[in-house]
Amino acid sequence: MTNLMTYPIRIMLTLVLLALLIAAATCTSPAPPLVSQPPPKPQETATPMCTRTLNIAHRGARSLAPENTLAAAAKALEIGADMWEFDVAVSADGELFLLHDDRLDRTSNVRELFPGRAPWSSHTFTLAEIRQLDFGAWFVALDPFKQIAAGKVSPQESARYRGEKAPTLREALEFTRQNNWRANIEIKDQRGKPGDATVVEKVVALVDELRVTDRVLISSFNHSYLERVKKANPAIATGALVSTPDPDPLALLRRLGAQAYNPNVKAIEPAEVRRIRDQGFDVFIYTVNDEPTMRSLVEARASGIFTDFPQTLKPLSADCR
Ligand code: G3P
Ligand code: CA
Numbered sequence: 001m002t003n004l005m006t007y008p009i010r011i012m013l014t015l016v017l018l019a020l021l022i023a024a025a026t027c028t029s030p031a032p033p034l035v036s037q038p039p040p041k042p043q044e045t046a047t048p049m050c051t052r053t054l055n056i057a058h059r060g061a062r063s064l065a066p067e068n069t070l071a072a073a074a075k076a077l078e079i080g081a082d083m084w085e086f087d088v089a090v091s092a093d094g095e096l097f098l099l100h101d102d103r104l105d106r107t108s109n110v111r112e113l114f115p116g117r118a119p120w121s122s123h124t125f126t127l128a129e130i131r132q133l134d135f136g137a138w139f140v141a142l143d144p145f146k147q148i149a150a151g152k153v154s155p156q157e158s159a160r161y162r163g164e165k166a167p168t169l170r171e172a173l174e175f176t177r178q179n180n181w182r183a184n185i186e187i188k189d190q191r192g193k194p195g196d197a198t199v200v201e202k203v204v205a206l207v208d209e210l211r212v213t214d215r216v217l218i219s220s221f222n223h224s225y226l227e228r229v230k231k232a233n234p235a236i237a238t239g240a241l242v243s244t245p246d247p248d249p250l251a252l253l254r255r256l257g258a259q260a261y262n263p264n265v266k267a268i269e270p271a272e273v274r275r276i277r278d279q280g281f282d283v284f285i286y287t288v289n290d291e292p293t294m295r296s297l298v299e300a301r302a303s304g305i306f307t308d309f310p311q312t313l314k315p316l317s318a319d320c321r
Contacts, residue, residue: 005294040253054304055317056184057081058287059100063145063308066136066151067107068098069164069174081310082317083182083217085181085286088169088203095127096169096202100188108133108166118304123193136164145308152311169203173210182215184284185308186241189222200225204232219262223252230257239284242267253281259286260303265293270300277301291316 060072061079063099068086072268077082089099104110105120110133114120115123122130139149147153163288165177169185176183187203190196207216218229219239228239239260245267253261253276260282282303288294294316297305307313 006235033283035081036264040235042225051292053302053317054082054284055080055310055313056284056304057084057310058306058307058308060084061308061310063147063289064311065157066139066164068100068166068223069135070167070171071136071161071164073175074170076310077179077181079144079310080314083184083304084176085184085306086172087186087188088121088199089188090190090193090199090202091122091127091130092124092162092194093126093128094195094198094202095149097127097130098167098169098172102188104130104133108135109137123190123195128168135166136161173206173212176215177210177212182217183212184217184219184239187218187220187225189220189225191222191308201213202231202237205231207236208233211224215261219260219284222255226256237283241286245272250279250281259298263288265297272298273297273300273302277303288313 003011020084036221048084057072057076057079059067060069061075061081062068062072064122065072065075073084073086086097087100090096099107099122101107102122103120104122104125110117110120110125113132114125114129117124140161141297143149144207148158156251173183175181185207190199203218207213207218210274212234213235217237217239218226220226221241221242221243222239226240229236229238234257237260238256238258239262240246240252240256241262243264245263246261249261249272250265253259261276262284263286265285268283268285273285284304284306285297286306287300288305288307291312294305294307294313298316305317
């Protein structure tokens with residue numbers, strides 16, 4: 001009798017155990033922490049090279065692959081960047097996709113495909129139209145960072161780049177999650193365009209839906225967007241982009257409820273990086289392509305550096321000495 005009762009229970013337990021094992025195996029690993037280190041203590045500041053600076057591939061590894069594409073993301077991942085940064089724009093039909101400029105003509109063949117649509121403003125094209133465009137051929141033709149000429153991009157890679165599409169935000173975030181990676185979503189300023197009213201809430205809704213809250217930093221030069229992010233989901237980390245020095249970065253971050261100050265490299269000195277970091281905020285600096293500046297910012301304990309050359313930053317941003 002005992003045996004007859006325990007047999008089905010054993011089977012059930014085995015099935016439950018199997019289901020748990022399968023669930024554990026298929027689950028995505030937890031995201032690595034976005035912030036490079038816990039907030040440093042003031043007394044640590046005199047120690048050079050004492051924190052790890054995140055290597056952030058600017059628009060993907062854009063010196064080696066067409067910017068703001070999954071090819072550039074894959075290249076940055078291959079190099080070992082900690083994170084990729086990309087720009088989000090809104091199409092005429094309200095879809096979110098990756099693009100830096102207000103116009104489509106620098107990085108795609110839109111002039112050829114839609115000759116009558118000058119000045120090719122991105123918000124006047126539907127996503128279906130944008131998806132017809134080639135966002136890779138221009139890179140191979142122009143070699144903007146001369147890395148093809150330097151032999152750093154193989155002929156096979158160049159051939160693959162032709163025909164590259166502009167990813168949707170969904171595709172970019174899915175790529176990030178599938179690779180257990182991190183992303184900086186920069187929301188481009190949509191003021192004066194139809195997307196302005198809803199872009200932030202759409203981005204946050206997608207971040208929530210795809211459960212990538214702990215993998216992303218949302219930044220913008222439009223600081224009211226950062227307040228809207230916090231209203232929609234206070235758990236998402238935000239970064240205030242500035243192109244000129246803010247008179248009081250700490251007050252700015254406190255007012256916005258932001259976690260990070262993201263200045264242009266020309267708008268900040270190493271001492272200021274240390275001061276902001278000592279107050280427990282992150283400092284992510286753009287766009288740094290030369291090695292001496294990278295070194296000085298790593299020494300200043302910058303939280304992260306945006307670079308078009310993650311391959312150059314890689315050996316410098318390793319664990320501190
Ligand atoms: O987020 C850093 C940097 O990407 C901001 O400038 O013009 O390259 O988008 P931009
Ligand atoms: Ca950007």
